[in-house]
Amino acid sequence: MPYHVTLQPSGHHFQVAENEAVLDAALREKGGVLPHGCRNGACGSCMGIILSGEVVYPHGRPPGISEREQAEGKALLCQAQPRSDLVIQAREVKAGQDLPIKILPCRVERRELLAPDVMRLYLKLPNIERLQFLAGQYVDILLADGRRRSFSLANPPHADEWLELHIRQVPGGFFTDYVFNRMKDKALLRFQGPLGTFFLREDSPRPVILIGGGTGFAPLKGMVEHAFHIGLNRPLHLYWGARAKADLYLDELPRRWAEEHAQFRYTPVLSEPRPEDGWAGRTGWVHAAVAADYPDLSDYEVYMSGPPPMIDAAKAAFAARGLPAEQLFYDSFEFAPR
Template sequence: MTQPHDTQGGFQITVNPSGRAFQSQGNETILAAAIRSGVGLPYGCKDGACGSCKCKKVSGSVTHADHQSKALSAEEESAGWVLTCCAQPTSDVVLESRQVTDESAYPIKKMPVRVSSLQKKSHDVMVVRLQLPAADTFRYHAGQYIEFILRDGARRAYSMANAPHTQGDAPGVELHIRHLPGGKFTDHVFGAMKEKEILRVEGPFGSFFLREDSDKPIILLASGTGFAPIKALLEHMQFKGIQRPTTLYWGGRRPEDLYMHDWLLEQAAQMPHLRYVPVVSDALPQDAWAGRTGYVHQAVLDDFADLSGYQVYACGAPIVVESARTSYSEQRGLPAEEFFADAFTSEADKHGG
């Protein structure tokens, strides 16, 4: 199919230090062109809210669509930083991004899925299992996400909570969905959704997955349903026999927010290299909570004086992810390129509401 000629299009994007290059088409963003071309640039929300795709522009010019200043400030933009999810090239562009990986680029597919089970894990968390088409192979990395395509074209992104190998004979994915009252999609999940319902999804997306070419010890950091992709990482590590020393910190407001606490205790018993540290920020007397309290990202600071030899994988609320990113690198020496994150942005986050 030929692309309509467009004065905005056809620019070459080069990514250093890998030297990977790809072409933009029409009015697409740099990130959309990279995903279409199978180049694994880092990204999260694809909507200008999380900042995961921010990288340095070495040369060339871009125009940015609307985005949040917390994702890219005016000062950062004038200093040559770009948000690839919102940036359209207006010339050939050279970027600097360390996380380009070929093997991350599994084909992105649209497909129908059937709700196979709904299990309420706490007052506001539902574990939803989706049956995938049996005739099709859906490949993804543990840690990646899919998007529901709603009838009006709106999208909702959720990380897969099961590792790819668990699909086996019954292709399917597990999602952990938190109820946001008034949210069009989650009100449906917690209200009218029934088993056997058919939905449409597209994926896999995201650059959050285990870097298996490293032997560094790992810190996994999750808040709330940010545990979903972390669970997939753990299952994958167990399946592949990856025995790097791993400490998992999972934070919730109340103990019930750690909705798979018992499952994690079982995993820790089976994985001698795994240490599990649950953290509760707002425990009440009736919770009888005897474990760690406070903010989950702070618990890591309390336990580690030096993170210079570690990799950190953080997932959950944007405030938790950004607090961790900043404090671990500035106060504990974590190399910026060893911090991998997936910030869960809700529709309210995306639109500043």
């Protein structure tokens, strides 16, 4: 028997099947788009408050929600399954709700090694197909036996001859090892997308801070190029955190943006510069550099993507500097569940 779910404050409502996650049903029914990121119960982007009714997690409490949050009535909607009708308080996003989520084949048109552990893939769709997406969204590469691996789109929507991915090699990683060691040019892949709600809110007047850790630069590249394309004239300040200079694998690109666009600033931050880097720039953790430069974040919009420890540390540091939760958007690069 399906359960009836109502979202507050929008009043959108939809049906959720007995063994279905609330987010999956919401995406299917397109009543509005609930914020979401990894869809593995890890990143916390899809957290809502259960105002009435009961949910369960068939595989146990997911890592992205603490016992305390659960006790406060919060739930991770990508994993929570209803056991009664529900009323849920959740903010919704309007943009993206009309974009179809497709499963498409593609060909690896070109591979380019950007750093020892970062590969850029250019994916070509069949001629009759096009992927409509918002700058910053991601796709899931679909592998044999149902495994999927998430990667952000690094190209902006207007430059869609190829889809561009920046893939960091994970030691022992099932898919990324294949990309680095065994994948051939013209290899065929299948993916599902566009996914996620990590995209630039264009209707806001606030100045924007973008923070990327490692390949977290990928979705931010798409967003910044899109912002320039539509003539967005809000201040944009990009921070890119990496270990050493070689890990800022496209460093010349944001440096060029800073020369060409008065509203754009770029601050690279290295956590472990090597002596041969001759680095005279900022050092330390990237979120700490942002916190030092912006002691009051209450008027800013912050977009960040990269490794989960960076996201977690930044969330706490920025909340302490007055950044309201609704002005923070992030994609935490979680691993797929085993």
